[in-house]
Amino acid sequence: MNRPLILRGGRIVDPSQDLDGVADVLVSDGRIEAVGQDIAGPDEAEVLDVSGQVVAPGLIDLHVHLREPGGEGKETIHTGSHAALAGGFTTVWAMPNTDPPIDDPAAVGYLRLAARVARGTQVMPIGAASIGQKGERMTEVGELVKAGAVAVSDDGAPVWDTGLMRRLLEYTQTFGIPVLQHAEDISLAGGVMNEGVVATALGLRGLPNAAESCIVARDIQLAELTGGHLHVCHVSARQSVEQLRLAKEKGLTVTSEVTPHHLILTDEMCRGYNTEAKVNPPLRTEADVEAVAQGLLDGVIDIIATDHAPHTYEEKEQEFDYAPFGINGLETAFGLSMRALVQTGRLTLSGLIDRMSCNPARIMGLEGGALRPGSPADIVVLDPDEKWTVDPTDFRSKSRNTPIAGWELVGRVHRTLVAGEVRFVRD
């Protein structure tokens, strides 16, 4: 086991226990042993001076695409889990829309093994909701869970069939896992960007808000019918926020996430046929950005998740119609969220940590998301005031697809500890 470690003199920000002040953190055996003033610790303890920096519970991202197996040209479990570390994430949930999809226990086992070998962030596999993600027959959810799956989803595509969605929300209750839904009405879909004046001017086919909010509304009804845990992925439309608000008021087991890009970018980014801004759900209008941000502030939307979707240069260097959907998000998530919410004065740093770490842990019942004695020592050390410029060539991710290359962001991760081990240090 590693030597005990003392993080000395940092500003501890842990919203899970309403903590924001200078203190030391003592870590041993992969767990947090103590948080307090002037911790002495055992003689053999290694001491790390983190004064002037923020020490927070490691970020947790419930929505990433690591592309392995089948898409290793875009990302691997190794590159993706190290990109996550560089972004301050100590845990990520990996979506199963790989090739082949993660729809059997062996595939789940493979993912866990590959993640262990990679020694990056902790990777928790999400199993496919339907066999082959075809939206027809339910996977063996129990077997997937036994192998280590933490949720089921057909993300990349919606669970489109209403009957299947109902059965999933029922069946998963035995195993205490959520169904993660990519909410998109496929008969309203077929577009390549947000439907509206920008798409009209560019002559690009639109994806209307209703393509998302219809399914959100439907699924909330099913959550009410079944009592299952519905988690709505990447909320982008203001009408979806209205539906989710009603669900929260009713006290249903419905949670949801928003991506950093949907909190700040609009469909104007697509002008010039900028394929880096092509993402599904699409970047929408100012009114939608405002509504999803307000939803997050109000607790209607529970968390921020990246929907990290790496793609190669060649795939994005195409006509807009042909380029794949997706934004590379792990390494810019914290800075971009800071810009969207904290720099605009709408949220405190602690509030942001809450939505990127504590809340993901809380809504999914994970260990972590806290710096309490006994918690796993999953910790991020960051400088909330550091200015830096997004340079995709610096990404640990295998891909560089981002619409915010060249942006100046404030707030940068310096160290990431997983189970007490310093796995990432920015040089």
Add this chain to the structure above:
Amino acid sequence: MSQTRPEFELGKDLVGLEGLSAETITGILDTAEPFKEISERAIKKVPVLRGKTIVNLFYEPSTRTRISFEFAEKRLGADTVNISSSGSSVVKGETLVDTARNLEAMRIDMVVIRHASSGAASFLADRIPSNVINGGDGQHEHPTQALLDMLTIRDRLGRLEGLKICIIGDIVHSRVARSNIFGLRTLGAEVAVCGPRSLIPVGIEELGVSIFNHVEDAIEWADALNVLRLQLERMQTGFIPSLREYNRVFGVTRARLEKAARDTVILHPGPMNRGVEIDSAVADGPQSVILPQVTNGVAVRMAVLYLLAGGKPGGAEAAKQEIT
């Protein structure tokens, strides 16, 4: 007989009319004037593009536009090569990026591109040093079509500013509609669209366009109607129930025109579906300028080619004199 024209800058490419200034659009139309007359001569050539190589890169079948460009190119003395989607690398999975690089390596002077994807023309223009002319990209723009439409309206009605122009039909899928909207609005015309709401794109009002639900109202309002071709495909994909009903509700018929208080000018970018969006009596009637559109198409394309090749706006007239 040189007129004084305001100076304007066309730039390297013509990918669309959006963003072009009124001076530039008017400048292109004015430059087209002297080229009109060349097509009437026995020897229809002005060698201002002699030695230039032009590739007509057509990823979508199009007889009219390609032939019109080809005539324009040949009448200006350019060497032209046609690459169309059948029988070339275009269908062999070569990406547009690679096609662009190959064209660049062959030192092509100009490329006219027609492509099914919106943005393909600007994609190409951003990646090669040659001049790129958009011959129609997906549902985005078809600038030379709109220019010839505008030239034809100007010929007939003497101006564009202050006129009321209504575009009728499948606006959602129409690059002709978008280019006309951008161009006409810039020149100070009022623009409306008319058609079933399932074929009117969301947010079009924000482009400064009004919408008519009834073709009778549009006819009553407009000085000129630009009647778009209705693709049979729109019925198959469920945008409208049938062509028959389309004709009944939105068809531009003689009976409807006769009820209007004025002589509305009728344009159609072709090819027509007679009996669907337009009746033969209208297409061939006195208000129709459909054939002059075709003639003007060559002149407008000559003007664009000439200007992109570095020709001076006022020089077209002089160039024309050279071989007389």
